[in-house]
Amino acid sequence: MKSILKTMTITALLAAQAAGASAQADGFQYTDERFADLQMLRYKVEGFDALSLRQKTFIYYLQEAALLGRDILFDQNGKYNLRIRKTLETIYTDFQGDRRSADFAALEVYLKRVWFSSGIHHHYGSEKFVPGFSEAFFRTQVKTLPAFKQLVADFGYRNADAFLEEICPVIFNPEVMPKRVNLAAGADLVLTSAGNYYDGVTQAEAEAFYKAQKKADDPRPVMYGMNSRLVKKDGRVQEVKWTTSGLYGEALAPIVAYLNRARQFAEDKDQQAVIDRLVEFYQTGDLHTFDAYTILWAENTAPLVDFVNGFTESYGDPLGMKASWESIVNFKDLEATKRTETLSANAQWFEDHSPVDARFKKDEVKGISAKVITAAILGGDLYPSTAIGINLPNSDWVRREHGSKSVTIGNLTDAYNKAAKGTGFSAEFALGKEELDLMEAYADLTDDLHTDLHECLGHGSGRLLPGVDSDSLKAYGSTIEEARADLFGLYYLADPKLQELGLVPDAQAYKAQYYSYMMNGLMTQLVRIQPGNDIEEAHMRNRALIARWAFENGKADNVVELVKRDGKTYVRINDYEKLRGLFGRLLAEVQRVKSEGDYAGARKLVEDYGVKVDPVLHQEILDRYAHLNLAPYKGFINPVYTAERDREGNIVGVTLSYTEGYAEQMLRYSRDYATLPYVNR
Numbered sequence: 001m002k003s004i005l006k007t008m009t010i011t012a013l014l015a016a017q018a019a020g021a022s023a024q025a026d027g028f029q030y031t032d033e034r035f036a037d038l039q040m041l042r043y044k045v046e047g048f049d050a051l052s053l054r055q056k057t058f059i060y061y062l063q064e065a066a067l068l069g070r071d072i073l074f075d076q077n078g079k080y081n082l083r084i085r086k087t088l089e090t091i092y093t094d095f096q097g098d099r100r101s102a103d104f105a106a107l108e109v110y111l112k113r114v115w116f117s118s119g120i121h122h123h124y125g126s127e128k129f130v131p132g133f134s135e136a137f138f139r140t141q142v143k144t145l146p147a148f149k150q151l152v153a154d155f156g157y158r159n160a161d162a163f164l165e166e167i168c169p170v171i172f173n174p175e176v177m178p179k180r181v182n183l184a185a186g187a188d189l190v191l192t193s194a195g196n197y198y199d200g201v202t203q204a205e206a207e208a209f210y211k212a213q214k215k216a217d218d219p220r221p222v223m224y225g226m227n228s229r230l231v232k233k234d235g236r237v238q239e240v241k242w243t244t245s246g247l248y249g250e251a252l253a254p255i256v257a258y259l260n261r262a263r264q265f266a267e268d269k270d271q272q273a274v275i276d277r278l279v280e281f282y283q284t285g286d287l288h289t290f291d292a293y294t295i296l297w298a299e300n301t302a303p304l305v306d307f308v309n310g311f312t313e314s315y316g317d318p319l320g321m322k323a324s325w326e327s328i329v330n331f332k333d334l335e336a337t338k339r340t341e342t343l344s345a346n347a348q349w350f351e352d353h354s355p356v357d358a359r360f361k362k363d364e365v366k367g368i369s370a371k372v373i374t375a376a377i378l379g380g381d382l383y384p385s386t387a388i389g390i391n392l393p394n395s396d397w398v399r400r401e402h403g404s405k406s407v408t409i410g411n412l413t414d415a416y417n418k419a420a421k422g423t424g425f426s427a428e429f430a431l432g433k434e435e436l437d438l439m440e441a442y443a444d445l446t447d448d449l450h451t452d453l454h455e456c457l458g459h460g461s462g463r464l465l466p467g468v469d470s471d472s473l474k475a476y477g478s479t480i481e482e483a484r485a486d487l488f489g490l491y492y493l494a495d496p497k498l499q500e501l502g503l504v505p506d507a508q509a510y511k512a513q514y515y516s517y518m519m520n521g522l523m524t525q526l527v528r529i530q531p532g533n534d535i536e537e538a539h540m541r542n543r544a545l546i547a548r549w550a551f552e553n554g555k556a557d558n559v560v561e562l563v564k565r566d567g568k569t570y571v572r573i574n575d576y577e578k579l580r581g582l583f584g585r586l587l588a589e590v591q592r593v594k595s596e597g598d599y600a601g602a603r604k605l606v607e608d609y610g611v612k613v614d615p616v617l618h619q620e621i622l623d624r625y626a627h628l629n630l631a632p633y634k635g636f637i638n639p640v641y642t643a644e645r646d647r648e649g650n651i652v653g654v655t656l657s658y659t660e661g662y663a664e665q666m667l668r669y670s671r672d673y674a675t676l677p678y679v680n681r
């Protein structure tokens with residue numbers, strides 16, 4: 001499961017972009033170009049140089065394996081995507097006319113969006129892109145550029161006209177393949193989704209096919225259907241598996257070759273066994289082997305370097321079964337992981353000193369040691385748009401019996417934070433210099449710490465009273481649970497214990513998080529809500545609940561105010577210590593609600609404080625945000641790894657550079673990592 005917003009105050013995500021100028025800190029260029037609704041960023045692979053040659057070599061081979069799967073995702077996202085990508089790239093590189101013309105400029109933007117989304121549908125909303133260039137322009141290019149003579153034959157068409165007849169409606173007709181993933185109730189979700197996971201099969205046929213496979217009362221079910229396309233062939237519904245000798249074999253075979261090269265440089269025997277099982281799975285497609293692989297992977301926690309490579313998340317399938325291909329190679333950030341280990345080691349102290357009723361506390365509490373990692377490469381469904389936290393594997397029974405790995409990707413969070421500097425976002429919404437200085441000095445650190453407290457201690461603290469059903473809060477359960485973890489973090493951020501543990505530099509630091517949390521919960525998170533809508537997402541509800549509850553309940557003491565200046569609303573915190581007291585009170589109440597399974601209490605808290613939006617304030621925030629002209633979506637350009645070899649071909653050094661441009665990178669990937677045929681059946 002990916003967490004994109006789960007663990008991070010969204011200020012940096014909302015702000016991350018540089019208008020005009022590019023954010024540069026510590027001599028590193030964190031932002032790159034912007035187009036459509038997208039801002040490209042770069043991440044720094046801090047600590048790579050300090051790794052051993054063995055580890056660098058391991059990473060080098062793994063990142064090759066990560067890039068080799070790129071075509072798989074393009075094909076999974078839509079059956080015409082590889083042909084469209086190649087066509088657009090050919091026009092982009094071979095075009096003879098005026099490159100400043102409106103049609104060419106629009107084609108360039110469209111191609112950049114196709115690269116970003118690995119297909120012709122938006123990566124987030126999944127709606128089909130509307131091209132800004134004319135169909136006539138597109139047709140002329142295909143008919144006149146010499147390269148297309150051979151290409152249309154490679155695509156499998158007898159001539160350019162036959163190709164255009166099939167491809168033009170896919171690109172230009174808004175009624176053809178309008179959504180990649182259609183979740184609208186009432187429709188046949190399979191037939192109306194443009195993703196390439198099913199062919200000629202209805203939703204009912206797909207559901208019946210898998211229902212017949214599932215065994216009743218199987219305590220350890222495999223992830224049915226995750227590694228295949230479901231097709232109707234010879235009148236029969238059947239799976240075509242993605243294996244080295246099956247569909248996508250042209251990509252999976254070289255991936256396996258690189259995994260095997262990497263294997264010799266793995267950090268321990270267990271990690272070699274992980275690779276062996278993954279290779280076996282790619283070769284056989286056997287789902288029991290997949291489970292065995294994920295168990296070995298989840299339990300292999302000693303190595304510094306780790307990776308995900310494979311069919312992983314199922315957000316692209318309207319039925320939630322078929323898994324898109326993705327990869328990330330990473331290594332542990334030892335310095336940042338020390339932070340989470342310090343917190344986990346002191347978990348009992350935090351439990352004992354929390355402001356909740358003694359009846360609701362755990363006698364013995366174990367911190368979860370989530371690790372902080374540094375991403376070295378992003379591939380497939382994690383590139384260029386990515387998650388900042390990952391929790392895998394996804395199989396319920398594997399998680400239950402063997403645990404899971406929960407990671408925060410530190411250098412991506414850091415890049416978002418650095419890129420947010422100088423965008424004018426904080427200057428627009430923060431009250432004044434005092435608040436800006438506070439956030440400038442401490443917000444990056446306290447944001448990370450708040451996340452750590454939330455993940456490592458917050459969720460694991462407290463207990464239910466005997467006999468209370470863990471599902472008793474029903475639809476309000478996840479908001480209450482997130483509020484509990486957030487409040488635990490907020491309360492302890494201001495505790496002298498954190499200074500004693502060496503986690504914060506002084507007694508002021510927490511104020512940065514308090515200010516940005518209240519500003520976000522009372523105002524700025526509303527930029528993600530459409531006018532007239534309620535707050536629905538659990539994390540957003542929890543932030544509104546906490547901020548508004550503290551605001552309302554601190555009114556008598558004037559703890560937090562909303563003040564107006566030049567017609568704009570700002571948050572003013574008059575008493576930070578009293579605000580901490582309010583967070584403590586609410587934590588005690590939220591824990592009581594959870595421990596007692598008090599459904600009515602949960603509903604009241606959430607409905608009174610977490611759902612409704614003040615329409616006047618909302619419109620004001622939307623207008624102010626619009627003026628900043630920030631791109632709502634971000635993605636990352638990868639660094640480039642280069643291996644130095646001796647005469648025998650052994651790697652003797654690996655260097656990395658950050659200068660490759662976005663289009664340059666995409667064109668290189670399309671040249672060097674184009675593994676699949678244009679048509680995959």
Ligand code: ZN
Binds near residue numbers: 006454459482485
């Ligand atoms: Zn959480």
